[in-house]
Amino acid sequence: MRLKSSFLGLGGVVTAAILAGAHTLAAATVELRFAARVGKEPARCGATYTGIGLSKASMFLQDFRVYVSSIRLLKADGSEVPVALTPDGVWQNDQVALLDFEDATGNCNGNAPTNDRVRGTVPEGQYTGVVFEVGVPFALNHQDPTLAGPPLNFSALTWPWAGGYKFTTIDFDTKAPGERQKVPVEGSKEKASASGFSVHLGSTGCVSSGPRVPPQAPCANPNRPVYRFESFDAGKDVIVMDLAALLAGTDVTVNMPGSPSGCMSFPKDDDCIAIMDRFGLPFRGKPSAGQTFVRVEHGS
Numbered sequence: 001m002r003l004k005s006s007f008l009g010l011g012g013v014v015t016a017a018i019l020a021g022a023h024t025l026a027a028a029t030v031e032l033r034f035a036a037r038v039g040k041e042p043a044r045c046g047a048t049y050t051g052i053g054l055s056k057a058s059m060f061l062q063d064f065r066v067y068v069s070s071i072r073l074l075k076a077d078g079s080e081v082p083v084a085l086t087p088d089g090v091w092q093n094d095q096v097a098l099l100d101f102e103d104a105t106g107n108c109n110g111n112a113p114t115n116d117r118v119r120g121t122v123p124e125g126q127y128t129g130v131v132f133e134v135g136v137p138f139a140l141n142h143q144d145p146t147l148a149g150p151p152l153n154f155s156a157l158t159w160p161w162a163g164g165y166k167f168t169t170i171d172f173d174t175k176a177p178g179e180r181q182k183v184p185v186e187g188s189k190e191k192a193s194a195s196g197f198s199v200h201l202g203s204t205g206c207v208s209s210g211p212r213v214p215p216q217a218p219c220a221n222p223n224r225p226v227y228r229f230e231s232f233d234a235g236k237d238v239i240v241m242d243l244a245a246l247l248a249g250t251d252v253t254v255n256m257p258g259s260p261s262g263c264m265s266f267p268k269d270d271d272c273i274a275i276m277d278r279f280g281l282p283f284r285g286k287p288s289a290g291q292t293f294v295r296v297e298h299g300s
Contacts, residue, residue, distance in 0.1 A: 036101035039244040046106030063171040064101040074129030083120040098151035135224030142214035160211035170199040198262035236299030249274030
């Protein structure tokens with residue numbers, strides 16, 4: 001037996017029903033919901049979070065944006081069915097979507113609009129799980145963002161073309177605004193907060209003839225983590241990205257000398273050791289013990 005689900009028309013949401021562990025999509029349109037958390041709390045720009053990382057530091061969120069791609073739904077036999085993303089001219093094209101959890105209020109310095117959904121289509125059928133990647137596909141990753149279409153048109157979410165996009169742009173400070181001290185940024189006239197911390201996940205080991213020349217071969221470290229959940233109901237469940245879990249093994253109040261603040265994904269950066277492990281990525285030739293960044297919260 002199975003329960004029927006409903007379709008709300010073109011561009012609408014599939015409400016899936018669950019029975020005996022299977023979710024029946026009676027129509028082709030599907031919407032995946034994401035949420036940003038700091039432990040059990042929603043991640044918000046104006047909030048203060050405590051107990052972060054090894055030093056139990058405070059966190060004042062400044063940015064939290066993530067690219068996701070290669071989304072597939074799982075059938076009961078384990079086979080994967082690609083979700084064809086629906087371009088909307090803002091948050092997603094046909095290959096990649098941008099999740100934006102900041103709204104430029106409080107401590108945040110991004111943009112006011114937010115997005116926590118990914119929309120697409122799949123063939124009619126029963127689906128029991130979901131698989132997706134955090135990252136931008138190689139074919140799109142090394143381009144001029146000033147010429148790129150949405151959602152890849154944000155220069156703030158990129159490194160030079162040879163490095164590609166920041167798959168995650170996670171920025172925060174461990175001090176309240178009135179307590180922050182500014183220090184010079186090496187090689188520039190700018191100053192940055194001495195208590196700031198960032199997690200910019202992206203590809204490294206990308207070989208090209210210059211910073212604005214795209215690499216012709218895949219990067220040595222693609223750094224596109226894959227997250228697979230055997231039990232997922234698109235009509236009820238939420239995919240959660242948890243900053244507290246990602247930072248649990250890191251002292252966010254210190255930084256490796258001579259390196260940018262936080263983790264920039266480069267193999268020589270000691271600040272990345274625990275973070276890459278919690279992303280579920282190998283680092284310095286050592287495999288991950290298992291990701292803790294993403295989980296599924298099941299609805300009732």
